Amino acid sequence: MELWRRAANPWGQDVLIGISWDLMWAAVFAGLAFTLAHAVWAKWLAPAASTDAGGGSSVAGLPAQILRHALSERVFHWVMSAAMLVLLITAFAPVIGIQFAWVTIHWIAGLILTATIVYHIIHAVFWQDFWAMWVNKADIEAGLAELSHMVGRNGTEVPKAAKYPIDHKMFHHGASVSGLTAIVTGIFMMLRIDTWLGAANPYLLDITDSTWGVVYVVHGISGVALFGLIITHIYFAIRPDKWWITKSMIYGFIGQDKYVENFDPNRWAIPGAAPQEERVPAGVGASLGSDDAVVGSSDAAVGSGDVESGSNDTAAGGGDLAVGGGDATASGGDAAAGGGGAAATGESPSDSDDGRASEVEGLD
Amino acid sequence: MAVIRDMIPAFELFQPTNVEDTIELLDRYGEDGWVLSGGMDSFDWFKDRIKRPAAVVDLVNVDELRGVRTTPDGVEIGALTTLTNVADHPELTADYSVLTDAASHIATPQIRNRGTLGGNLSQDTRCWYYRGGWPCYRAGGNTCYASAPTAMNREHCISGSSRCVAVNPSDSASALIALDAKFVIRGSRGERVVDAQDYFMRPSVDIERMTILKPGELLTTIRIPSTWAKATFYYEKVEDRKSWDFALMTIASAIRMSGGVIQDVRLAVNGVAPFPVRLEKAEQVVRGRTPSDDLGMEAGTVATEGAQPLRHNAYKIDLMRNLVRRAIRNSAEA
Numbered sequence: 107m108e109l110w111r112r113a114a115n116p117w118g119q120d121v122l123i124g125i126s127w128d129l130m131w132a133a134v135f136a137g138l139a140f141t142l143a144h145a146v147w148a149k150w151l152a153p154a155a156s157t158d159a160g161g162g163s164s165v166a167g168l169p170a171q172i173l174r175h176a177l178s179e180r181v182f183h184w185v186m187s188a189a190m191l192v193l194l195i196t197a198f199a200p201v202i203g204i205q206f207a208w209v210t211i212h213w214i215a216g217l218i219l220t221a222t223i224v225y226h227i228i229h230a231v232f233w234q235d236f237w238a239m240w241v242n243k244a245d246i247e248a249g250l251a252e253l254s255h256m257v258g259r260n261g262t263e264v265p266k267a268a269k270y271p272i273d274h275k276m277f278h279h280g281a282s283v284s285g286l287t288a289i290v291t292g293i294f295m296m297l298r299i300d301t302w303l304g305a306a307n308p309y310l311l312d313i314t315d316s317t318w319g320v321v322y323v324v325h326g327i328s329g330v331a332l333f334g335l336i337i338t339h340i341y342f343a344i345r346p347d348k349w350w351i352t353k354s355m356i357y358g359f360i361g362q363d364k365y366v367e368n369f370d371p372n373r374w375a376i377p378g379a380a381p382q383e384e385r386v387p388a389g390v391g392a393s394l395g396s397d398d399a400v401v402g403s404s405d406a407a408v409g410s411g412d413v414e415s416g417s418n419d420t421a422a423g424g425g426d427l428a429v430g431g432g433d434a435t436a437s438g439g440d441a442a443a444g445g446g447g448a449a450a451t452g453e454s455p456s457d458s459d460d461g462r463a464s465e466v467e468g469l470d
Numbered sequence: 471m472a473v474i475r476d477m478i479p480a481f482e483l484f485q486p487t488n489v490e491d492t493i494e495l496l497d498r499y500g501e502d503g504w505v506l507s508g509g510m511d512s513f514d515w516f517k518d519r520i521k522r523p524a525a526v527v528d529l530v531n532v533d534e535l536r537g538v539r540t541t542p543d544g545v546e547i548g549a550l551t552t553l554t555n556v557a558d559h560p561e562l563t564a565d566y567s568v569l570t571d572a573a574s575h576i577a578t579p580q581i582r583n584r585g586t587l588g589g590n591l592s593q594d595t596r597c598w599y600y601r602g603g604w605p606c607y608r609a610g611g612n613t614c615y616a617s618a619p620t621a622m623n624r625e626h627c628i629s630g631s632s633r634c635v636a637v638n639p640s641d642s643a644s645a646l647i648a649l650d651a652k653f654v655i656r657g658s659r660g661e662r663v664v665d666a667q668d669y670f671m672r673p674s675v676d677i678e679r680m681t682i683l684k685p686g687e688l689l690t691t692i693r694i695p696s697t698w699a700k701a702t703f704y705y706e707k708v709e710d711r712k713s714w715d716f717a718l719m720t721i722a723s724a725i726r727m728s729g730g731v732i733q734d735v736r737l738a739v740n741g742v743a744p745f746p747v748r749l750e751k752a753e754q755v756v757r758g759r760t761p762s763d764d765l766g767m768e769a770g771t772v773a774t775e776g777a778q779p780l781r782h783n784a785y786k787i788d789l790m791r792n793l794v795r796r797a798i799r800n801s802a803e804a
Contacts, residue, residue, distance in 0.1 A: 115604065200676070207632070207674035298633070306633070
């Protein structure tokens with residue numbers, strides 16, 4: 107497999123002229139191999155649902171539907187997605203023999219992408235919590251715990267996520283680096299073609315053939331990297347177990363149950379909802395992932411007054427907010443033993459395994 | 471800069487005797503195969519050692535691709551018919567003189583004796599930056615040396631460019647577009663027939679090919695419908711010298727007159743874009759009107775709208791305008 111294409115320029119210098127299209131196939135292979143491996147793992151090898159390390163707190167006043175992506179963010183996402191897909195199609199379809207006049211479409215889509223990214227940067231800096239997308243120590247710890255859990259260490263405690271889990275952040279940063287690199291190099295490359303912005307002038311910046319070659323190679327690498335990233339992104343977007351996240355990018359909201367199940371209210375606070383100070387026992391979060399718990403929590407969406415109720419009551423009756431279990435030790439033990447449904451059994455800590463029980467006690 | 475050498479790189483040589491075997495060979499070698507007809511373009515590439523095909527399929531023995539045949543709908547010309555045979559063919563001369571005019575203006579008698587109509591239509595561009603082996607867009611690179619501010623681009627295009635500004639060098643292309651010819655292409659997946667103007671690839675679609683021929687495909691036949699037989703034709707080739715030169719520009723027109731009015735018209739030019747261009751807007755201007763010098767000027771002005779000259783070829787705008795003018799004016803005189 108070749109990585110680059112090289113040629114002798116008019117001065118006899120051996121210069122880069124672009125990436126080898128083998129890299130495109132490598133990106134496709136890598137993206138598809140990853141998705142296939144993940145699909146196999148998720149279907150047959152994935153361990154039981156992870157347990158919560160106790161990072162969550164009880165939340166009072168949660169609405170039934172929680173806004174995850176505002177309209178402006180959704181419009182941005184889909185316009186950017188459309189531009190990105192057009193860019194990838196116009197870049198790579200001709201390579202595989204699907205021929206059409208792609209150049210004009212490509213640079214126009216590139217300008218649209220650039221505009222959306224500029225908007226997003228300004229919006230994120232001035233109107234959003236810029237640091238919400240930043241990877242911090244808690245994310246790394248959660249990511250390592252998740253990885254540990256994924257490789258089969260059942261019972262590994264995985265803290266709940268902030269608004270953006272670390273895998274989302276990593277994808278965002280990967281796509282950002284690739285996208286911004288493609289944009290910057292693409293703008294330079296536009297100097298070499300006729301556009302509505304002006305006639306081609308490849309000598310405007312007095313850049314040598316060698317440097318131009320690097321620009322083209324970097325642009326190409328960014329493109330194939332985005333190709334691979336987007337394959338995986340689309341894969342996760344259409345997975346049934348992730349569909350609730352995808353729907354939130356369409357409709358804007360996630361259900362209260364998904365919020366309670368997956369997010370730490372101390373790291374993603376919902377306006378109007380008040381995280382309580384009580385520490386939540388490990389396992390409660392996992393138990394909320396069950397259907398039983400979802401029903402319970404849904405019913406108890408505003409049940410802040412019931413927070414002190416025992417978890418046994420919560421699970422069985424569904425009248426109380428599930429995460430608000432006051433009897434931390436008891437519910438934690440249940441979750442560790444049996445996941446969501448176990449919460450309803452009301453087993454005591456002594457019924458669960460010793461190690462798990464001691465972890466729960468440690469939390470207390 | 472490439473230097474022509476005496477020795478050409480080695481390749482496998484095949485000389486099939488029929489189209490089926492030819493297609494099979496071309497299909498087998500795909501992008502590594504090369505069709506050799508008259509060799510007027512091919513041997514330059516080989517001797518420059520810029521094109522290095524693994525296999526050359528020489529059509530010299532494929533007799534079924536030679537000759538001019540009359541059909542109920544017009545005539546069919548085998549792609550391997552030499553330019554001399556086209557230029558001298560009595561029926562073509564009588565009915566489609568715009569084509570024989572074009573063929574007789576190609577290069578020299580010696581070249582016309584070897585060169586074929588299919589080869590003339592399918593030949594590569596003559597941009598010397600590209601022919602010199604430099605890594606321009608058309609050669610798979612990332613720049614156009616001919617469009618640079620300091621480039622020598624007197625012969626290059628004034629419209630239709632997309633990164634590449636080279637022009638199509640075929641003298642016969644404009645005539646066949648004016649005649650509304652159809653090109654028959656055969657490949658392993660069967661036969662397809664395309665309009666003459668659609669045979670030529672736009673660089674915006676594929677910058678590395680001059681025609682729509684895919685690897686493994688072969689231009690076999692040129693069909694000329696009788697629609698334009700014995701019409702009023704005009705052909706002119708403008709070149710730096712009157713013999714053995716590539717055109718700066720060619721124009722071909724076919725006009726049907728009725729009662730002193732242009733009933734129908736087809737106008738085509740080559741040398742203005744990376745592909746031969748049918749001037750449909752100019753046709754609309756003159757259709758239904760009495761031909762005159764003024765009308766020709768008007769049509770020429772319309773035809774040159776949007777032209778974007780390079781540093782050294784602004785003259786082509788005036789040239790194109792005047793060629794259209796002459797073609798229309800000629801129909802008045804005829």
